[in-house]
Amino acid sequence: MVTFSIIGDLHYSIGESESEEMMELKNRFFQHFLTEFFSLQSDFHVSIGDLTHHGKREEIQSIYAKINHLSASFQHVLGNHDLYELTKDEIVQLTGQPRYHAYSCSEGRVIRLDSTREKRPDNWSGVIDNEQFYWLKQQIDSHQNEPLIIFSHHPLYNTTTRSSEFNGSIIKEDPIHELLQNHKPGGYFFCGHCHTHSICREDNWCYIQTAAVYDHPVIRTVSIKNRTLKTTLHEIDDIELKNNAKKIHDSLYEKITPFDPYGHFTDRSRKFVLI
Template structure:
């Protein structure tokens, strides 16, 4: 059966090399965290966006060099921070990733969205253009009753924690629910962006939001079992990782630590039954 490992906002960032100990702290933090991520045996290793802090060539090249230490199938969903200093085309050329795409398997259909705006420091909210919305609608219809897993950086408005805030979601003027409600059976939407763990169920959809790795050091595992999908949390409890993260927080631009990132246990793990089916509301 299928197994996936997911990572929230990583914010790999350039540093001021004149600050004593900062290079060592960054190297130790990101190498340890990403090595643990890659050590997990899974079909896909997925970043839910903001893999980098500014999307510079240096940030992208350095973090991908670490990610290539192991032969894993890595998928990078674009986040707003990944597109701050370069165009979408330039970022995709460096990473070798696709803007948006789908993987259809016997177990489930996986859909990877692009919800990020390009080179816009003023508006970090999410957007999906009409072409991508029509593409998503076709895929939802084609998925039938097969489980559908959607991966985007921004949450759907007014679902998970903080998604109701300004610039905290896909723009509320986009009627994505009219598309999601076409789904017959299980749908799960994964996202990052708001830097707080949260799980919410609405209609036949489960929304799973991951906090930033700099705040909550860990990942999510998704596993298909015989009658359910299990989503569980893995924590990296290494004291050195916590110490290095604290130093990075002190010298980092465009990132504000969230002391409430973890949320409750109910915001981190869930079992989704594969036995329930609901008819789509078209």
């Protein structure tokens, strides 16, 4: 069995002219949320991308200082916001994590993708660069009989909720779609980006999307055993944390979320068995 604890888009931010009150509120929120996240017993703790909001160097350094103090099992999937100001080489140097990576576990081949564009706040859709695509193809060719466990910030086009919207996915022209579709054992595709919980199945692929933390401050827990996936949301029963999440959200976006981040109850907890 392999287990994961996953957080959606965290959007950790450092404002240029924040009040002392807001800075203290943020510090309490992130300390509480991250402590809860890393207290869950899992093989791996994964951020599904947009760990930071502005992609500033100081944001990366600050959030990683908090994370490194709490955990050694953290895996960071790059999100579009994480690359708004830094190059990919710079963020790899800062985090010590490769931008894409693969390893085997008892339940299949785990693949962490980089679906981001570098310094493109004007285009927040996803794309898989040529170097990474051929690496991915080699990974799949070498593990043809194993399920894939894929982590990508962006969903595949027209799978999860909002993934067919403008800039809502890895672009539909990207050859990754056909590459994964042709992998007969199928697998599990974890993503974020669209800020809403969504789970769906298409043939032998299961797509699991997790909402942004400020919209719903929860942690997705996942276990996979014998081609059976079980996932649910770990709720943090703390009124102050939930209120602080809303205050931080409002300070960043200055508007209410214009869609339902919670989804249907089957978008929060589900069981899948691969054929």
